Amino acid sequence: MNALLSIEKLVKRFGGLTATDRVDFTVAPGEVHAIIGPNGAGKTTLISQLAGELHPDEGSIHFDGRDISRLGVPARSLLGLGRSYQISQIFRDFSALQNVMLAVQAHTGHSFSFFKPALKEAALIAPAEAALRQVGLANRMHVPAAAMAHGEHRQLELAMTLATNPKLLLLDEPMAGMSQAESEEMVQLLKGLKGKYGVVLVEHDMDAVFALADRVSVLVYGRVVATGTPEEIRNNPEVREAYLGDQEESV
Amino acid sequence: MKPTVNFTSPRFYVPALFLGALALLPVYAMLAHQPFYVTLFSRIMIFALAALGLNFILGYGGLVSFGHALYLGVGAYAVGILSFHGITNGWLHLVAALVVGILLAALIGVVVLRTSGMTFIMITLAFAQMGYFFVVSLKSYGGDDGLTIDNRSTFGLFDLASNTVLYYVILAFLAAVFFLFGSLVESRFGMVLRGVKSNERRMLALGFPTFRYKLVGYIISAQVCVIAGFLLANLTKFASPSYMVWQVSGDLIVMAVLGGMGTLFGPVVGAVVYLVVEEFLSSLTPGWFPKVEEVLNKHWLALMGIFVIAMVLGFRKGFYGYLVERELKKEAGRAQP
Amino acid sequence: MSIELLIVQLLNGLQYGVLLFLLAAGLTLVFGIMNFVNLAHGSLYMMGAYFAAWAYNNPIFGIQGSFILAAIVGIGGSIILGIVVERLVLFTLYERDHLDQVLATFGLILVFNEVARFIWGPSSYYMEVPEKLSGSINLLGIDYPAYRFMIIGVGLLVALGMFLLIQKTRIGMLIRAGASNATMVGALGINIKLLNTLLFGLGTGLAGVAGLMAGPILSVQPGMGEPILIVTLVVIVTGGIGSIRGAFFAALIVGVIDTIGRVFLPILLTTMVEKSLAQAAGPATASMLIYLLMAVVLAFKPQGLFPVKHG
Numbered sequence: 001m002n003a004l005l006s007i008e009k010l011v012k013r014f015g016g017l018t019a020t021d022r023v024d025f026t027v028a029p030g031e032v033h034a035i036i037g038p039n040g041a042g043k044t045t046l047i048s049q050l051a052g053e054l055h056p057d058e059g060s061i062h063f064d065g066r067d068i069s070r071l072g073v074p075a076r077s078l079l080g081l082g083r084s085y086q087i088s089q090i091f092r093d094f095s096a097l098q099n100v101m102l103a104v105q106a107h108t109g110h111s112f113s114f115f116k117p118a119l120k121e122a123a124l125i126a127p128a129e130a131a132l133r134q135v136g137l138a139n140r141m142h143v144p145a146a147a148m149a150h151g152e153h154r155q156l157e158l159a160m161t162l163a164t165n166p167k168l169l170l171l172d173e174p175m176a177g178m179s180q181a182e183s184e185e186m187v188q189l190l191k192g193l194k195g196k197y198g199v200v201l202v203e204h205d206m207d208a209v210f211a212l213a214d215r216v217s218v219l220v221y222g223r224v225v226a227t228g229t230p231e232e233i234r235n236n237p238e239v240r241e242a243y244l245g246d247q248e249e250s251v
Numbered sequence: 252m253k254p255t256v257n258f259t260s261p262r263f264y265v266p267a268l269f270l271g272a273l274a275l276l277p278v279y280a281m282l283a284h285q286p287f288y289v290t291l292f293s294r295i296m297i298f299a300l301a302a303l304g305l306n307f308i309l310g311y312g313g314l315v316s317f318g319h320a321l322y323l324g325v326g327a328y329a330v331g332i333l334s335f336h337g338i339t340n341g342w343l344h345l346v347a348a349l350v351v352g353i354l355l356a357a358l359i360g361v362v363v364l365r366t367s368g369m370t371f372i373m374i375t376l377a378f379a380q381m382g383y384f385f386v387v388s389l390k391s392y393g394g395d396d397g398l399t400i401d402n403r404s405t406f407g408l409f410d411l412a413s414n415t416v417l418y419y420v421i422l423a424f425l426a427a428v429f430f431l432f433g434s435l436v437e438s439r440f441g442m443v444l445r446g447v448k449s450n451e452r453r454m455l456a457l458g459f460p461t462f463r464y465k466l467v468g469y470i471i472s473a474q475v476c477v478i479a480g481f482l483l484a485n486l487t488k489f490a491s492p493s494y495m496v497w498q499v500s501g502d503l504i505v506m507a508v509l510g511g512m513g514t515l516f517g518p519v520v521g522a523v524v525y526l527v528v529e530e531f532l533s534s535l536t537p538g539w540f541p542k543v544e545e546v547l548n549k550h551w552l553a554l555m556g557i558f559v560i561a562m563v564l565g566f567r568k569g570f571y572g573y574l575v576e577r578e579l580k581k582e583a584g585r586a587q588p
Numbered sequence: 589m590s591i592e593l594l595i596v597q598l599l600n601g602l603q604y605g606v607l608l609f610l611l612a613a614g615l616t617l618v619f620g621i622m623n624f625v626n627l628a629h630g631s632l633y634m635m636g637a638y639f640a641a642w643a644y645n646n647p648i649f650g651i652q653g654s655f656i657l658a659a660i661v662g663i664g665g666s667i668i669l670g671i672v673v674e675r676l677v678l679f680t681l682y683e684r685d686h687l688d689q690v691l692a693t694f695g696l697i698l699v700f701n702e703v704a705r706f707i708w709g710p711s712s713y714y715m716e717v718p719e720k721l722s723g724s725i726n727l728l729g730i731d732y733p734a735y736r737f738m739i740i741g742v743g744l745l746v747a748l749g750m751f752l753l754i755q756k757t758r759i760g761m762l763i764r765a766g767a768s769n770a771t772m773v774g775a776l777g778i779n780i781k782l783l784n785t786l787l788f789g790l791g792t793g794l795a796g797v798a799g800l801m802a803g804p805i806l807s808v809q810p811g812m813g814e815p816i817l818i819v820t821l822v823v824i825v826t827g828g829i830g831s832i833r834g835a836f837f838a839a840l841i842v843g844v845i846d847t848i849g850r851v852f853l854p855i856l857l858t859t860m861v862e863k864s865l866a867q868a869a870g871p872a873t874a875s876m877l878i879y880l881l882m883a884v885v886l887a888f889k890p891q892g893l894f895p896v897k898h899g
Contacts, residue, residue: 077458089453106458111439381879388872556698
């Protein structure tokens with residue numbers, strides 16, 4: 001089977017610190033591959049290299065049969081890598097609908113159009129409304145993003161990512177800062193997306209990870225120490241000791 | 252966004268009042284035997300036009316250019332240098348000004364837009380200063396003293412020799428750019444610029460190669476200032492390095508902020524207020540408090556400085572910006588269930 | 589084109605460079621730590637020059653024409669003025685965006701220039717080179733004014749002092765820590781407000797030193813601070829904003845290139861192109877050299893020659 005995303009021997013150093021240490025990693029089409037690991041393990045650094053915000057020092061990233069290691073952020077997005085951020089990156093001055101319309105606009109040709117009012121374009125409105133309905137913001141479309149609650153920002157964040165028609169979702173802690181109820185809703189939402197997209201999921205919430213992931217990789221000090229099905233990872237004594245054990249104690 | 256015109260909205264009545272008053276001003280000046288008002292407000296409208304141009308990237312794109320006076324100079328010197336060589340055709344003046352303006356803005360834009368934040372502010376200022384020293388060193392075109400223009404541009408069917416004709420040409424440019432920007436900021440291109448201002452990181456992640464949009468926005472914004480420079484040289488019959496001094500770039504930012512940065516009409520309001528206050532202070536004649544008025548008349552720039560500081564500390568939204576924001580808040584209140 | 593002329597011009601460039609460094613050091617230090625830019629820095633340089641010239645030209649406690657006294661009044665005055673302005677206006681701007689900082693300090697420039705015009709009049713105010721330094725020093729067969737040598741010496745001493753301050757002292761450690769993490773310095777229980785004020789005072793003091801030094805060789809007049817401020821901004825941006833080391837090297841490079849370029853570029857051009865063209869293009873190109881240098885540096889290194897690492 002051809003992998004949708006495959007990473008080989010990826011290395012990223014910051015001064016003396018090796019934040020990503022020879023990471024190999026694949027995502028099959030439709031697969032949810034979760035990355036877990038303690039704080040400072042280099043999860044966001046890894047995601048940033050996948051999205052193109054950081055460039056690796058060594059190694060390669062192949063996506064959909066192409067080497068994308070040296071491509072910039074917009075080019076990768078246009079190829080179908082959709083990223084959502086740990087801290088919501090939204091357009092606070094715009095309404096929810098306008099936020100998502102901008103996401104749609106990014107993937108419907110160039111934007112050197114100077115006279116037609118973009119906010120009246122049906123080609124932008126319809127997909128944006130669909131994405132907002134999908135994440136459960138159907139009745140909040142015209143609310144300014146700045147006036148929305150934190151949980152709604154997370155939903156909007158996801159709607160924007162979905163509106164770019166991605167093949168692969170890079171979800172950086174989609175449940176960050178959510179209440180228990182909101183998290184459960186988000187898990188249901190992501191479950192509904194399963195099989196439609198390849199997903200790289202970085203998440204702290206272990207219940208969510210085990211509920212959603214097909215495969216789990218454990219990242220410690222920039223290195224992948226184990227990869228396997230959720231069952232295998234749960235029962236891996238090394239992982240239990242290095243990571244899950246700590247987690248349970250601290251909880 | 253609204254299908255019908257809302258007469259009670261400040262976004263309708265403020266521009267309508269201002270543009271209407273400006274359209275009638277020459278009539279009043281004639282009746283009141285104050286022809287001076289026509290040239291005064293010609294100058295004010297030219298700076299309003301330039302501030303409008305700057306606001307396009309400053310207010311909508313979030314790019315703080317401290318060097319837009321450079322483009323005023325480009326427009327002015329296009330008229331000056333061509334007239335110096337005996338070419339008085341205004342169409343040629345305009346084309347030459349815009350060609351040079353576009354090339355220069357593209358070259359400078361490619362460098363400055365690679366930076367952001369404070370560096371961007373500083374190097375736009377530095378490039379404008381470079382242009383200033385460049386024209387100062389052009390000894391054959393007057394150098395420090397500037398270049399006198401014998402006759403205003405001619406356009407075949409008409410020319411700008413009459414102050415009143417020039418006044419209405421300036422007003423026409425101002426109104427045209429205002430309506431043009433009104434459509435630009437709502438277009439796909441405008442949405443990209445506004446998105447960049449709000450959150451450039453997200454724009455990149457959505458797949459927008461933001462650099463090229465910012466560059467085109469910067470070039471468009473600069474060309475409005477080029478046109479303003481073209482008009483300024485015609486008004487004063489003079490092209491001078493003083494149009495390009497760094498204070499002018501600062502004044503343009505002040506005008507945009509004073510009226511309301513990132514609003515369509517704010518820069519026009521700001522320019523009118525700023526320059527009318529300036530005119531008032533600098534032409535104070537000793538009256539009730541001769542001593543005070545004499546000092547103010549001589550050192551009115553200090554008052555302008557205090558005025559600017561007070562604006563930053565206490566009135567950051569600007570006059571028109573305040574009205575628009577109040578209205579938008581009301582609308583948002585209705586949208587929220 | 590003689591070697592002698594070249595050396596004299598190199599020294600002139602060096603002297604201009606250290607003046608630029610004196611201005612750039614304070615500006616970049618404040619920017620690196622407080623993420624604040626003060627366009628009115630040039631005004632404090634101007635006020636320093638006025639204070640010094642005034643103290644030199646007028647009897648104070650019966651003493652007149654003392655360069656030491658001029659230095660005390662000039663530098664002390666600009667430190668005090670800087671601290672007063674910081675406490676009155678500028679500190680409220682630290683949390684604001686760059687646009688607000690630029691606008692408010694732009695307003696300050698207008699005020700300062702008018703204050704100078706009000707007190708000392710619109711025309712130039714002169715300060716003589718002190719008698720003991722009015723001669724010239726012979727160096728390897730070349731005569732060079734002693735006063736300009738002193739400027740170079742003072743500038744290099746200040747650079748050394750800044751280096752020691754930043755690398756070897758507790759305050760320097762705080763500066764380095766603050767440059768990368770202001771909240772951490774706050775968490776260490778240090779009065780960051782006081783530290784900021786002191787640093788700001790240090791910066792304006794250095795601007796005062798520059799004003800004092802420049803007084804006898806330039807004319808002291810309203811608005812004298814802005815042209816040099818803009819060149820200082822070129823220095824800071826080229827060197828890497830926030831970096832003292834970058835400011836030092838960029839200041840010397842800019843000073844030398846500008847000075848040498850103005851003298852030799854027109855001469856060089858006459859050997860290459862037709863004379864009338866060279867006479868027109870020479871000064872024009874020379875006046876743009878440092879900006880072109882900045883553009884080239886930024887095209888390759890948008891963060892400047894010595895980028896400051898954050899975080």
